[in-house]
Amino acid sequence: MTKTFFEEINSENPTGVAFKNVNLKKKVLSYFANTGNATIAELGKELNLSVPKITSLINDLINDGLVQDHGKVDSTGGRKPNVYGLAPDSGFFLGIDVKTHHINIGLTDFQKKLISSVEKYPYKLTNNQESLEELCQIINNFISECPIPKEKILGIGINLSGRINYAKGYSYSFFHFHEDPLSKIIESHVGIKVFLENDSRAMAYGEFCSGVVNQEKDVLFLNLDYGIGMGIMINSQLYYGKSGYSGEFGHIPVFRNEIICKCGKKGCLETEAAGWALVEMFKERLNEGASTLITRENIAPENLLLEDIINAAHNDDVLAIELIAKIGEKIGKGIALLINIFNPELVILGGSLSSTEEYILLPIKSAINKYSLSLVNNDTQLKVSKLGEQAGVIGACLLVRNKLLALEHI
Amino acid sequence: MTKTFFEEINSENPTGVAFKNVNLKKKVLSYFANTGNATIAELGKELNLSVPKITSLINDLINDGLVQDHGKVDSTGGRKPNVYGLAPDSGFFLGIDVKTHHINIGLTDFQKKLISSVEKYPYKLTNNQESLEELCQIINNFISECPIPKEKILGIGINLSGRINYAKGYSYSFFHFHEDPLSKIIESHVGIKVFLENDSRAMAYGEFCSGVVNQEKDVLFLNLDYGIGMGIMINSQLYYGKSGYSGEFGHIPVFRNEIICKCGKKGCLETEAAGWALVEMFKERLNEGASTLITRENIAPENLLLEDIINAAHNDDVLAIELIAKIGEKIGKGIALLINIFNPELVILGGSLSSTEEYILLPIKSAINKYSLSLVNNDTQLKVSKLGEQAGVIGACLLVRNKLLALEHI
DNA sequence: ATAACTTATTAAATTATTTTATTAATGAAT
DNA sequence: ATTCATTAATAAAATAATTTAATAAGTTAT
Incomplete structure (x- = not known):
């Protein structure tokens, strides 16, 4: 036989x-x-x-x-x-993109077509058992409401920020309170094989496979959100590093400041150039009595979200635009550094902040010109993510497909 | 047939x-x-x-x-x-490592055994036609004096610092005054096929193939000399980037100073953390009347070489050791940044400054602990180059062998 | 010493793959 | 409409590679 x-x-x-x-x-x-x-x-x-x-x-x-x-x-x-x-319906993959204040869920068929998806499902990522159980609950609900029978879902990919050991299924930044790997724990709650991945890396892969990438083989993807993550594609393969912790771009030491970063160190790029910093700067200005669209919407400074600032910028709020340009310049300096090191063909700006398009793109571009070698940066295209909010979900599904078909290292 | x-x-x-x-x-x-x-x-x-x-x-x-x-x-x-x-004698390869103040030349057999070599042959790298002709002359002399008949030398690898287009044979930082690629020009003077390579990348490859590397696949090699170069090995392959300009670690923007770098930009790592900077700092101290072994040797400050400082450190000169520790701390901060980005298995310290061993290694180590995420830097070993001055020559020869056997991308 | 065992080499048989030739399908030209 | 040129798919033949078996060569244990 x-x-x-x-x-x-x-x-x-x-x-x-x-x-x-x-x-x-x-x-x-x-x-x-x-x-x-x-x-x-x-x-x-x-x-x-x-x-x-x-x-x-x-x-x-x-x-x-x-x-x-x-x-x-x-x-x-x-x-x-x-x-x-x-064969499109020979199997389906579930991708879960866990963000700070919401979750994106999507189901793709074998041909990477998104069959059904939920964007920005409310969820507050907190590092405790309840939050983990809520996550499992959301997944189970999505599965039971989705048009595909559960047994046709071959695997689930979950994106989390922070340090993820992809091979072993451990997450060190969130939900690390059991001895078993997190992937196994979720697996036992859901009943389908689970793979964990770093959020930025999954987004990079999604964008690489069905986004803005054409023939480029050496590509950097930046996830500009509350933090700054990076996915690295070298020779058309995701680069993991020894244990899968590569791409911690947000925590490179570049500033001489006294701000303590989420990671515990001082001087990280994130402390002045990421969404966290933008929110803090904005709050400060609000407290100083700056006039902005935000005040009109009656959002209390302590409840201010990154999303609010991005929305304000979309509505031509001057302060939002000004501060986005400010962090853009710092991100650009960071990208200049990456260009000198990687000589990449393409740098993709992704994550929620990238939706501000020109507002963040222009200061980044001018900083790149200022801070990187022109012979080197001439090689590098800079583009904004095409998949936007969906990049993570699609990337998660595609990575599960690769894993199950053992296509990783072809 | x-x-x-x-x-x-x-x-x-x-x-x-x-x-x-x-x-x-x-x-x-x-x-x-x-x-x-x-x-x-x-x-x-x-x-x-x-x-x-x-x-x-x-x-x-x-x-x-x-x-x-x-x-x-x-x-x-x-x-x-x-x-x-x-078969060791089925062919031989010539490797030329062009440094700022000297040249290393070596000939290896097919089995990467160094047959004959000249270290630190005096040569002042200057960006003009005479300097180029002198280089060709030195190569021809070496060939005529070497024990192997010329026709058995299958190819020549030449390492130069700066931007090299490996595939096309162009050098942009030195000897770029002809329309033809530099490799062709030297080829016509010598009569043997010539391949150019960036010096740090060739050293990295030498070290990777017959140096300090065992099983490690993701390795960074730092060339600490007058400038700071880097060779990147990912998944056991040299990483070039789009046009072969990857690894410009010395020119990442990290300082807020007004020192104009060799590359024309301000704030490059090299301006405070490389051999150039060390020599300048040392001269300054000499002019301030500092007492050091150097003054005893009657070296005029304007003729001070990096080598003199390294020798002084080897002889326990306090000022040399102090200043080396100072740049070591800054290099270490740069390496911390690389570790966050690459999560490498191994970082190798090479180049002339690495010969100061503990004097540079210890401040680098402490800076790494200070500035990189501990979960990530736990993965990374830090070692000093084993091949030392010979890394470049051996790497150059091995790269020619690969090129001629078309083994590049196996 | 000899038997038992391990491993390399060689040869023969089997299986797999490529080549070549043939047939089928399609669109354009006569 | 028929023929021709082109490409695809299939079948048959030729070649190539693997598997199996047999033999040879070297070790170790009895």
Whole structure:
């Protein structure tokens, strides 16, 4: 009896040929996952395999239900080829993006199409057991209300800020009060396999796979929110570092100030250039009696949210725009530093603050010109995230797909 | 007639099987290059190929003169296996490491063994035509005096500081006064294929392949000299960035000072934390009448070299040690920043300043603890370069070998 | 010494893959 | 409408690789 793909990738002692076939199938799936659909000829060229070989791999994958024949497609003349691609409904993935004051949830099919999603579901991320249980509750509710039967959901990806050990499923910044890894704990509450990921990294991956990235291979994604996170893509792969703590851009020491950062250190970039700092600066100005749209809306300074400031800026509030430009300049100096180190092809501005577009983009651009070597920064494009609020959810789903298909390191 | 390996890697339209065989041979060579010698069984396990297949690949490579049978070796019992490895004298590589005040030259065989070398050959790197011609002259002299016939030298690797476009052979910081790439110009003077590389990157690669690196895959190498350069190894591959300008660590903007850096910007790390800065600080102290070993040696402040200060420190000169600790603290803060961004497994201190060992290592370590997240910096080892002055030469040779065998991206 | 065991090498058989040839499908030109 | 040019898919043949088996070579234990 022949094994299915899933049996094959989990089998202990594969014989030489079987092992190679599994790898070839992974490559085929990976090509579909990254590029969408493809003809047999295209796959043959890409993977350096003959047409009959590709045909047999594809047929196996069709029998396993992972791949579908999507029918004929136009050609440059001559007989039309069949195109094949991932079978959209062979499985679904749930992505949960946990933010400071809300949660985004989304469900994608096998072809990374967002089937159903909830944006900005109210949730206050607090580091205690109740908050964790509330999170599980929200997930369970979403699953029970979603149009897809639970057993078709193959995995759940959860994004949290801070230090995450992706491989082991531990979170060190939130919910670290059990001996078991957090992923296992949520798994036992929900009944579906759970993978944790750092929020910025998941957003970077989402943006990389279906956002603003075209051919660029060395890409930095900045998550500008209350904190400043970064996802690093090198040679089209997410970069983790030794334990998955890479990209702690918000905590690089660049200022000589006395502000104690959330991380416990002084002088972190976040202390003056992130959403926290923006809110603090804004509050100070409010207390000094500055006039702004915020006062008209009767928001008490102690309840001021980053979102309020962003909304004010969208409505041309002068103070909001001024202060955003101020942190933009500091973020830009930080990006200049990254450009000197990475010589990246593309830097993406994401996170809630990136929705202010030109207000934050222009000061960043001028700071980059001021502080980085021109020969180097000429190489680097600067773009604003295309997926916006959805980047995290989509990235989470795609990472689960990769993990389950074992496509990580192709 | 069957083709040799070199004919095969350069052939235009390889048929499927031939193409795969070339790739397999590259993998075999790459394994030998990285790991040294190997038995057929080891290679089979590593590359997932059968014994007869490996045997035939090895036999082809032996026929091409690239691989040698090195005879029997001990086993855990049973018949002793033959080990195979790169044929040491099938070709030689010349590495030239151009420093500010001297040149290091070395010749390695195919097995990365240094056959002959000259350290600290006097040469003043100046950005003019005469300096370039002098460089070519020195290379030609070395070749004519070296024990290996010129035609056996398959390629030359030259390390220069500053921006290098490795792929195209352009140097932008030095000798950029012709339209043709610098590599072509030197090639025409010497008559052997020339590859340029950024000095810090070549040193990093040397250290990575035959220095202090064991299993670590994400490694940062710092070249602490007059300037501060960095070579980045990610997943055991040199990281270049879009055009090969990555690693400009010396020019990240971190200070609020008015010192104009060599690069034209203000506030670069180099302006206060590199050899240039150390020399300036030392001169200042000398002019203030400080007593130090340097004054005893009758070195005029205007002729003071970084080397003099390093020598003084080796001889326990208090001022030298004090000032080295001062820049060490600043370098350490920079490294803390890198650790937050990269979460590397290993940071290597190289370059001339690293020879001061503890004098620079201790302030760096304490700054790292002070300025980086402890969860992250716990992952990172800090080591001093093992190859020292030879890192650049060995790295240059190894990179030429990779380039010629097309092993770059295996 | 010899048996038992481990490992390498070689050879033969089997299986897999690629090549080549053939047939099918399609659009454009005659 | 039929033929031609082009490309795709399939089938058959040829080649290549792996697996299995057999043999040879070296170790260790009895």
